[in-house]
Amino acid sequence: MPITISHPQKPPSWLPEWPTQAQVQEQYTLIIRNMAANLIASESKVRLFWNDTTLSATIGVHNNIWKLKEGIWDRTCSCKAPQHLCPHNYATCLLLFRVCYDQGWITPPSQRRQPKPQQTQTRRPVQQNIPFNINQDTSPGTVQKIEAEIDAKYSVT
Numbered sequence: 291m292p293i294t295i296s297h298p299q300k301p302p303s304w305l306p307e308w309p310t311q312a313q314v315q316e317q318y319t320l321i322i323r324n325m326a327a328n329l330i331a332s333e334s335k336v337r338l339f340w341n342d343t344t345l346s347a348t349i350g351v352h353n354n355i356w357k358l359k360e361g362i363w364d365r366t367c368s369c370k371a372p373q374h375l376c377p378h379n380y381a382t383c384l385l386l387f388r389v390c391y392d393q394g395w396i397t398p399p400s401q402r403r404q405p406k407p408q409q410t411q412t413r414r415p416v417q418q419n420i421p422f423n424i425n426q427d428t429s430p431g432t433v434q435k436i437e438a439e440i441d442a443k444y445s446v447t
């Protein structure tokens with residue numbers, strides 16, 4: 291199930307100063323990062339909020355809050371774990387990156403969208419079979435529809 295992330299409409303004002311995903315990743319151990327990924331995977335809906343000095347996320351029962359004070363982010367969490375041991379801190383970052391990538395506010399480090407050749411391959415025999423269909427009332431429209439679908443598939447880069 292894809293997660294639903296509610297968030298403000300406009301990108302955060304501090305986004306240009308926000309670290310890259312790799313820089314954020316360096317601050318947390320693999321165990322914490324795995325815990326954060328599992329936390330997100332177990333939720334179907336989370337709430338992300340930000341303004342000029344705040345970033346917060348509601349993940350399950352926990353509230354994770356980042357406060358920007360003189361250029362430094364102070365993190366607090368309802369789970370009471372120390373900053374670098376709180377998986378919600380990292381989960382909040384992951385959610386923020388996901389929203390920014392989805393909205394086009396940040397370019398992802400690697401393009402994750404892969405073409406799906408198996409889909410176009412399974413459609414080809416359908417297209418080839420249609421000219422042999424005697425039913426003139428429906429087949430031309432069907433061909434056009436399928437061709438339009440294939441064009442749409444190919445135009446995705």
Ligand SMILES: [Zn+2]
Nearest residue numbers: 367369376378
């Ligand atoms: Zn926490």
